Amino acid sequence: ILNVEQSPQSLHVQEGDSTNFTCGFPSSNFYALHWYRWETAKSPEALFVMTLNGDEKKKGRISATLNTKEGYSYLYIKGSQPEDSATYLCAFRIAGGTSYGKLTFGQGTILTVHP
Amino acid sequence: NAGVTQTPKFQVLKTGQSMTLQCAQDMNHNSMYWYRQDPGMGLRLIYYSASEGTTDKGEVPNGYNVSRLNKREFSLRLESAAPSQTSVYFCASSEAGSQPQHFGDGTRLSIL
Numbered sequence: 001i002l003n004v005e006q007s008p009q010s011l012h013v014q015e016g017d018s019t020n021f022t023c024g025f026p027s028s029n030f031y032a033l034h035w036y037r038w039e040t041a042k043s044p045e046a047l048f049v050m051t052l053n054g055d056e057k058k059k060g061r062i063s064a065t066l067n068t069k070e071g072y073s074y075l076y077i078k079g080s081q082p083e084d085s086a087t088y089l090c091a092f093r094i095a096g097g098t099s100y101g102k103l104t105f106g107q108g109t110i111l112t113v114h115p
Numbered sequence: 116n117a118g119v120t121q122t123p124k125f126q127v128l129k130t131g132q133s134m135t136l137q138c139a140q141d142m143n144h145n146s147m148y149w150y151r152q153d154p155g156m157g158l159r160l161i162y163y164s165a166s167e168g169t170t171d172k173g174e175v176p177n178g179y180n181v182s183r184l185n186k187r188e189f190s191l192r193l194e195s196a197a198p199s200q201t202s203v204y205f206c207a208s209s210e211a212g213s214q215p216q217h218f219g220d221g222t223r224l225s226i227l
Contacts, residue, residue, distance in 0.1 A: 032213055043119075043205065044158075046215030089158070093213075101146045101165050101209065102173060103216065107157040 006106035021109040023090030027071035031095040038087040080113040121219035138206030147189035151202040
């Protein structure tokens, strides 16, 4: 069973604060690391798919980095806004033919941005 | 663009009843997935289909069966529902295993 750990479990910040959270995953047999944003009463929405060690991806005020050798990824949000409030999920895909496309999700970090 | 459509959105069953959850995608994606989401457990993969004509077990397949009817549709069947299967079920699709997954709105299933 693959272990994907996200921390912190929840986070409360003020509007305008910058914040970051962590996703830890197995450092062996790495294929890809996904980040999803999940707003309440909606479905998860893909933010990034990262495949290379050292990858950095950016989408507006949100960015992510990847370290496959040590098995972690950081998600950063610059100048948080109330509409950033959501659960942020990471998911790990292991390399290997029998696991084609299978993602193992972390439990998520719940972000609440207070006005 | 409909994306991934799941039906029904809500369902209440009695223990022992059977039902099929439907999922269809209009993005011509090869891969489709069924997840369940439980409090404190995150999203767990039930079954997936890498391409039309193939299905494979995920992390929690017991008590479920799937059918990849064609490229668009992937259904999940509960043959004899149990209270432990009370959950929110999400269907997802992706162009390939390495691409991001697109999720449906979920089916909230309660088994009494």
